[in-house]
Amino acid sequence: MYKIILSFRYLFKRRVSYLALLAVALCVFIVVVVMTVMTGLVRNFKDNNHKWAGDCVVGTESLVGFPYYEDFIKRIDGTDFVEGVSALVKSYALVKNRNLDWSSSAEIMGIDPVKHSKVTDFDETLHYRKNDAAKAFEPAYAPNLTGCVVGVDKWLMRDEDGKYSYEDSPYEVALLVSCFPLTSKGALAKAGTDLVNTKTFYYSDTSRSGLAGVDSSFIYLPLEDAQLLCGMAGPVKRISAIHIKFKPNVKLADGCEKVAALWKKFVEEKKGAEQAGLLDTVKVQSWKDYRREFIAAMEKEQTMLMIMFALVGVTTVFIIFVVFYMIVSHKSKDVGILKSIGVSKADVIELFLCFAFLMGLLGSAAGVFGGWLFLLKINRIEGFLFEHFGFQLWDRTMYAIGDIPNAIDLKVLAVIIASAIGACLAGAFLPSRRAAKLEVVETLQVSQL
Amino acid sequence: MLKLFLWLRYLRKKKIVFLSIAAVALSAALLIVVANLFGGFIDVFEQSAVKAMGDVVLEPPIKFPKYEELIRRLEQVKMVESASATLSADGLLHLGKGDVRGVEICGVSNLDTRFSKLERISGNERPPSENEQQVRGFVGIGVVAEPNEQTDEYDFDAVKRVIGQESVLTTGAVIKSQEDSGATTVRRRTIRFTIADVVFTGVYYLDKSFVYLPIEEVQRVLYPGLNGGVAGQVQIKLKAGAETDAALAEIRDVWKGFAAEQLGWEPYLISRTAIVTAKQMQSRYVAEFRKQMRVLLFIFGIVSLSAVLLIFCIFYMIVETRQRDIAIIKSCGATNGSVASIFVGFGVCVGVVGSGVGMILGDIITRNINTIEEWIRIIFGLKLWKSSVYMFSRIPNEIDWNSALFIALSAIIAATVGALIPAIIAVRTRPVNVLRYE
Incomplete structure (x- = not known):
């Protein structure tokens, strides 16, 4: 009990303790704010990737694709762990507005919008046909024409609030999409007199996945049309990937493992088939591995930021050390009295570590409270700064970021508080040991009193 | 003391x-x-923009002919070291079995001198070409190879093997109607060319997406009906120590004279020509980066x-x-x-x-x-x-x-x-x- 009483007493009676508290609170405040924003951005990015890719991807990077996919889909569609399956074609295309001297290269994705929406959140990314995937490729102005869905950043500009200037309904635009059709051996397939296949699609909607790279480069087409354009619609049809969604109770790793086992068995069975060689390039990956290249970059930035904060946090350890050093110097009489009534060295160390713990806890609490308050108002503060001083944390016309993420992650918070307390304990350890080593006979001698 | x-x-x-x-x-x-x-x-x-476009970029609102005369006049300006015309378009590149990618085609008037020896994988040696009539082009290293996942370095030996290989590009061409209406339509066109060299500038977006061809070839394919060449942009390199504002003013004067005399353009069209430094073109992004740096x-x-x-x-x-x-x-x-x-x-x-x-x-x-x-x-x-x-x-x-x-x-x-x-x-x-x- 005396440890707690003395800890509180040192904390409130010694004004220098407030400085240590302030330092801890300042560091915790900054780290909570920055890490919450950063973690929020990374989490949003991961969620958007997950929503865009589904749970598992069986696919190849080769633009030739792979065959016999219908057999495999039949096999996994009936299993007890799969909720939805979507076959898709991915390739590069040259897209031209039929009426303008404008062309641009793009990535095309051929999908069955209904099936794809069961696996991903494709229907929710649409603007005009939101949650009506069946009509995704039906232009509102001419439902009989073949439509295409364009990545929103390829089509519209963002305003300074990050909002897109949508029309009330899509206007009529004919887009000529040209692709190199490839044979199953990867050579150029001659299409008539030309080396490329071209088909006209009519703009029917935009897709906003929240992934800048995807929204600025992809155009979604009906699966069959994409197969025709890419030369994958021969007697043995080919696709680029199968995206799979697992049932809610299935763990990601377990589901992927089961799909990988089924795929392995399937490849064995198809050995000897005409185009079986193409199956060897196919990989089974979880969405995290499939999008690793993009996710890893953001995770690395988060790690680097944490390392830099850890380095700066060393100063806090120094402050705690100095403050405790001073307190121990001034409270040598207390230590002498405690030891004279039988308190052990370990108890003295415990006393000061208890004080350090208290300091870490209160400093963290103050920092977390300040951080929480700031985060609560962060978007309003940014709005105010933008309105009066033209300052935005991120220029929304350039970055695909909406509001600043401000939901505190409890796990991150726990790590920050634990680190702050750990820093306090580390800083207090040496002075505590020094206190424990004080000799009663020296601290309580008359000349010292 | x-x-x-x-x-x-x-x-x-x-x-x-x-x-x-x-x-x-x-x-x-x-x-x-x-x-x-x-x-x-x-x-x-900022420097990457200079590397890609030169110090100053002159870009009229429409493509223009007689660019050789403009380059001649620009090169007479004291502060200008050199000028080159470019014509760009998006395209698809077929490199080999199942290997197709989206690229930016950049037709340039100075293909052989555009890149330094260090930037050219072949070491600036003219590659062997059995058919001198064949169109020669340079491709960015990222177009033909991927850097190693672990080391982020390219396999230069593998890249060298690409030199001399034949590739096919497809892009859209503007075809002028033969009728009086003068209407234009866009048709797809293909260009076969030999990869004469691979360039490694160290700037990812240049290395990843650019294919450089002689401007004459791009003109022939994109604007087949025109007599003489056209350019979309003129990239200008200034002499070391040249004062940017003074250089811009002189270049503007040269352009005004050229556009009025040679092209017969109206003052409105002449004034809509962007004559800016490459750094100014990037200024919006640079300002955003600087803001991020200040926040950090x-x-x-x-x-x-x-x-x-x-x-x-x-x-x-x-x-x-x-x-x-x-x-x-x-x-x-x-x-x-x-x-x-x-x-x-x-x-x-x-x-x-x-x-x-x-x-x-x-x-x-x-x-x-x-x-x-x-x-x-x-x-x-x-x-x-x-x-x-x-x-x-x-x-x-x-x-x-x-x-x-x-x-x-x-x-x-x-x-x-x-x-x-x-x-x-x-x-x-x-x-x-x-x-x-x-």
Whole structure:
């Protein structure tokens, strides 16, 4: 009990303790704010990737694709762990507005919008046909024409609030999409007199996945049309990937493992088939591995930021050390009295570590409270700064970021508080040991009193 | 002399002062490294635009003919070193079995001299070509190869094997109607060309997406009905030391004269021609990057305020434990100002030494950042810098002494501020209270 009483007493009676508290609170405040924003951005990015890719991807990077996919889909569609399956074609295309001297290269994705929406959140990314995937490729102005869905950043500009200037309904635009059709051996397939296949699609909607790279480069087409354009619609049809969604109770790793086992068995069975060689390039990956290249970059930035904060946090350890050093110097009489009534060295160390713990806890609490308050108002503060001083944390016309993420992650918070307390304990350890080593006979001698 | 003696004494007797020096050094080094890396990144980003487009870019609202005459006139301007015309379009490149990718086709009038020897994988040797009639083109290294996932380096031997290979490009061509209406339609066109060289500029988006062809070939394919060539843009390189504003003014005059005399353009069309420096074209992005850098430095600056608190604590402790020194000095007739200056001066010393160490540390880290990053990869298997993410193959490692000096100066001021209150406490010490014999 005396440890707690003395800890509180040192904390409130010694004004220098407030400085240590302030330092801890300042560091915790900054780290909570920055890490919450950063973690929020990374989490949003991961969620958007997950929503865009589904749970598992069986696919190849080769633009030739792979065959016999219908057999495999039949096999996994009936299993007890799969909720939805979507076959898709991915390739590069040259897209031209039929009426303008404008062309641009793009990535095309051929999908069955209904099936794809069961696996991903494709229907929710649409603007005009939101949650009506069946009509995704039906232009509102001419439902009989073949439509295409364009990545929103390829089509519209963002305003300074990050909002897109949508029309009330899509206007009529004919887009000529040209692709190199490839044979199953990867050579150029001659299409008539030309080396490329071209088909006209009519703009029917935009897709906003929240992934800048995807929204600025992809155009979604009906699966069959994409197969025709890419030369994958021969007697043995080919696709680029199968995206799979697992049932809610299935763990990601377990589901992927089961799909990988089924795929392995399937490849064995198809050995000897005409185009079986193409199956060897196919990989089974979880969405995290499939999008690793993009996710890893953001995770690395988060790690680097944490390392830099850890380095700066060393100063806090120094402050705690100095403050405790001073307190121990001034409270040598207390230590002498405690030891004279039988308190052990370990108890003295415990006393000061208890004080350090208290300091870490209160400093963290103050920092977390300040951080929480700031985060609560962060978007309003940014709005105010933008309105009066033209300052935005991120220029929304350039970055695909909406509001600043401000939901505190409890796990991150726990790590920050634990680190702050750990820093306090580390800083207090040496002075505590020094206190424990004080000799009663020296601290309580008359000349010292 | 007395002050110096006391400072040295405090340094010797109070080892804890080294903690404050370490804290200042650590904070200053961190801020210097962050400022240099971010600032270096922005500089390289700006420089990449110059690399891609030259110093000044002249771009009218529509394609224009007789560009050779414009180039001749521009090259007569004293401040202009050279000028070249370009014509660009998007296209698809078929490289081989199942290998198709989207590219930007850049028709240039100076294909053979556009890239330095170091940037050309073949080492500037004209590659063997069996058919001299075949169209020659250069491709960015990222178009034909992917950097290693672990090391982010290209396999140059494999890349060299691509030289001499035949490829096919497809793009859209503007076809003018033969009828009186003069309407234009867009048709797809293909270009077969031999990869004469692979270029590695170190700027990811240039290396990843550009195919360079002779401008005449791009003109022939994109504008087949036209007599003579057209260009979309003229890229101008200025002589070293040329004053940008004066050069821009002269180039504008040349363009006005050329467009009026040779093209017969209306003043409205002439005035809508963009004549800007490559850096100005990137200014929006650069401004955003600079803002991000300032935000980051501000955050680290606030966290670094802990160093001020630390100095305050340490100096407060020194003042408390050295009351007798202060009292003796005061009793010998030292003024309040002299006493305060002992501690403020000591704070300045801590700031100077700390920021000096911080600058040295920051300099060492910044200059060796690529080696450090490589060692992190070797030891932890963590590749922190990838050209596909950060645009450039190497981490910029130039020291910006202006920002380093600014940070060092801020650190000295911070250290002085930290010493201020303890100095005031020292001033308030009353010798009579401290030195009385009880």
